[in-house]
Amino acid sequence: MSLTILARAERLQHLSPEHAGHDGFAAGLKFEGGFSLDRTVGLGAPQIRAVLVDDDSLLGFGIYPGDRLIVDRSAAPAVDQYVVAHLDGEEAYGVRLLAPDPKGGLLLKAARPSIAPIPLDDRDSAQIWGVVLWVVSYVGRG
Numbered sequence: 195m196s197l198t199i200l201a202r203a204e205r206l207q208h209l210s211p212e213h214a215g216h217d218g219f220a221a222g223l224k225f226e227g228g229f230s231l232d233r234t235v236g237l238g239a240p241q242i243r244a245v246l247v248d249d250d251s252l253l254g255f256g257i258y259p260g261d262r263l264i265v266d267r268s269a270a271p272a273v274d275q276y277v278v279a280h281l282d283g284e285e286a287y288g289v290r291l292l293a294p295d296p297k298g299g300l301l302l303k304a305a306r307p308s309i310a311p312i313p314l315d316d317r318d319s320a321q322i323w324g325v326v327l328w329v330v331s332y333v334g335r336g
Contacts, residue, residue: 231330235264235327235328235330236264236266236327237264241266241267241268241269241324242264242265242266242267242327243264243265243267243324244262244263244264244265245262245263245264245265245278246260246261246262246263247259247260247261247262247263247289251288251304251305251306252289252305253305254304254305254306254307255276255289255291255305256329257276257289257305257329258331260331260332261329261330261331261332262329262330262331263276263278263289263326263328263329263330264326264327264328264329264330265278265323265324265325265326265327266324266325266327267323267324268324269324269325269327270325271292271322271325272292272325273292273293273294273300274291274292274293275291275292275325275326276289276290276291276292276325276326277289277290277291277292277302277322277323277324277325277326278322278323278324278325278326279302279320279321279322279323280320280321280323281302281312281320282320287323288304289305289326290302290303290304290312290320291303291304291305292314292322293311295311295313295314295315299313299314299315300313300314300315301313301314302314302320
């Protein structure tokens with residue numbers, strides 16, 4: 195496994211290669227400076243939005259309450275991408291997986307198998323608001 199440290203690299207670059215691994219972690223790692231999470235995910239661009247996951251309805255997709263989704267409103271959705279959609283008859287938006295329909299066309303699949311997929315060919319049933327590009331998760335404690 196190899197890693198490239200992106201943040202705070204300027205603090206570690208002064209170390210000589212033989213001292214770079216003094217903490218048992220940095221040995222053999224490459225360093226790149228100038229990392230910006232905002233720049234990496236595109237925050238600040240007019241078509242990029244950050245969305246907070248409020249509940250556990252996306253656990254089947256590996257997305258947890260408190261995660262932030264970085265959504266591109268201008269991206270063209272493609273098969274096997276997560277999309278934010280406004281579903282007919284529902285007040286809120288939801289995240290669905292854009293999947294091929296075995297009968298032809300496309301489906302919007304929910305994270306829970308008990309929720310029926312929505313055929314996308316029926317434009318009245320759902321409107322895609324944007325494409326999920328990133329999931330930002332907090333994995334620390336506290």
